[in-house]
Structures are given as C-alpha cells and as structure tokens.
Amino acid sequence: xxxxxxxxxxxxxxxQSEAVFRKFVDSKWFRExxxxxxxxxxxxxxxxxxxxxxxxxxxxxxxxxxxxxGSIVMEMVRLPDQKSFDDLPSTLWGIRQPDxxxxxxxxxxxxxxxxxxxxxxxxxxxxxxxxHGKGYYxxxxxxxxxxxxxxxxxKVGLALRQQIIQTIPVSETDVQLxxxxxxxxxxxxxxxxx
Numbered sequence: 001x002x003x004x005x006x007x008x009x010x011x012x013x014x015x016q017s018e019a020v021f022r023k024f025v026d027s028k029w030f031r032e033x034x035x036x037x038x039x040x041x042x043x044x045x046x047x048x049x050x051x052x053x054x055x056x057x058x059x060x061x062x063x064x065x066x067x068x069x070g071s072i073v074m075e076m077v078r079l080p081d082q083k084s085f086d087d088l089p090s091t092l093w094g095i096r097q098p099d100x101x102x103x104x105x106x107x108x109x110x111x112x113x114x115x116x117x118x119x120x121x122x123x124x125x126x127x128x129x130x131x132h133g134k135g136y137y138x139x140x141x142x143x144x145x146x147x148x149x150x151x152x153x154x155k156v157g158l159a160l161r162q163q164i165i166q167t168i169p170v171s172e173t174d175v176q177l178x179x180x181x182x183x184x185x186x187x188x189x190x191x192x193x194x
Contacts, residue, residue, distance in 0.1 A: 001121050001130075004162050005044040016160050017047040019183035025054055027181075029154050033114040035107070037063040037076045037153075040088065040096045045119050046158035046182075049085075056082050063107050066097050067136060073143075074136040076113070077104035112151035113144065118177065123159045127177040128168045141175040154178050 024030055036055060041048040055062045056079070063076040064085075069092050077098060079085055088096035098104050107113055118137050120129035131137055141155060157180040164182060 001163070001165075002044075005121075005160070008044070008160060008162055013044075013047065013160065016183045017041075017050070020046050020158055020181050021050050021054075023181050024051055024158070029115060029156075033060060033154075035061040035063070035111070035113045036115040036117065037065075037107070037113050038117045039119040040064050041119070042093070042095050044121075044160075046160060048117065048158070051117070052079070052085055053082060056085075061110075063113065064097065065095075065136070066100060066104070067092065068100055072135065072139065074140050076107045076140065078107070078110075080104065107144075108147055112148035113153040115154045115156065116141070116144075118155060118157050120157050120159065120163065122163050122165050122168055123157050123177075123180045123182075124165060124168045127157070127180050128170055128174065129157050129177055129180075130168045135173065138173050138175050142173075156181060158182075 030036075038048050038052050038055065039045075040052075052062055052064075062079045064079050065074050066077045067074045084098075088098060091097050091099075118129060118131075120131055122130040129137075144153065155175065155177045157177045159180050159182040161182050161184060164180075164184075
C-alpha cells in the first residue's frame with residue numbers, strides 16, 4: 001500500500017481531500033455532532049485541516065490525538081482554538097500534536113465523543129480499516145467504550161480512493177467502522193446519515 005500511496009501526488013491528495021471535506025460537512029451526523037475527534041493528517045492521508053477549522057468555526061468541541069514514544073496509549077485532548085492548531089509542532093512520525101506538558105483537557109474529563117474520524121492505511125467496503133500497525137485507534141475505540149459504555153460515538157474513516165481495497169486482514173482487536181468517506185460513492189448504503 002505504501003508504494004501505491006507514494007504515487008498519489010500532492011495535488012491529487014488535495015483534490016480528494018476537498019471532495020471528502022464537502023461530503024463531510026454536508027452530512028447530517030457532522031451537523032448534529034457537538035464533540036468530535038479528528039486525526040491530524042500527515043502524508044498519504046485525507047487532509048483534515050479544513051475539517052478542524054470548520055468544526056471550530058461552528059463552535060464544536062474538537063479533540064485531537066496526543067501520544068508519546070514508547071507508549072501504547074493515545075489520548076484525545078481538546079483543541080483550545082484555531083491558533084493553537086496552527087502552532088502545533090511536528091513531533092513523532094512527523095505528526096503535528098500538542099506536547100503532553102501542555103496538559104490539554106482529555107475527553108474523559110468532560111464526557112463521551114459523538115464522532116471519531118479515524119485515519120488508516122487501507123479501508124474495505126465492509127468498513128474495516130488497516131491502521132499503521134500500532135493499534136492506537138483500536139485501543140482508543142475500546143477505551144472510549146469502557147469509559148462510556150452507553151454512549152457509542154460514530155466511527156468514520158476518511159480515505160483516498162487508492163486506499164479502498166476489497167479485503168483487509170483483521171484480528172479480534174480490530175474495530176469495524178460505521179462508515180468510510182472517500183471522493184467516490186458511499187461504501188455502505190447511507191447507514192450513517194450521510
């Protein structure tokens with residue numbers, strides 16, 4: 001998959017990201033969400049900067065990933081404002097994230113999330129995702145469920161067209177998404193209210 005994604009130009013990624021952004025902001029579940037987690041994009045992924053900006057402009061509470069080298073835990077912390085996002089340093093694996101010393105508020109302190117946008121290396125038509133191999137998101141989904149068992153957020157993957165493949169090997173710890181958005185047609189029939 002890495003070889004395939006390496007061939008996707010910056011311009012094509014930008015075009016696909018804009019198409020996904022339009023679908024995303026037009027979705028019922030985005031309009032109705034109040035607290036959402038958005039991954040901070042890097043190379044080879046749908047770019048999420050415009051989604052984060054739009055969410056903040058609409059007064060939504062936006063949570064972004066924070067992790068440290070050597071830890072298997074990923075925390076979701078509240079993004080205070082657009083300037084804080086614009087000033088994020090590039091850290092581990094070239095991903096922009098807040099420094100753990102900044103002590104941004106965890107979602108766990110203030111309640112469950114409505115919506116989680118997950119990155120991935122590949123996605124299947126049955127909404128399975130292959131991550132980067134560290135298990136951060138699968139563990140996060142499980143932790144969120146443990147913390148708030150009666151409040152399950154909608155889990156949505158954002159994908160480049162090239163990331164859609166027919167089958168993905170899964171293990172018992174892999175969590176199926178509720179939907180995947182890419183520039184083409186919906187992968188699943190309108191189950192998530194898109």
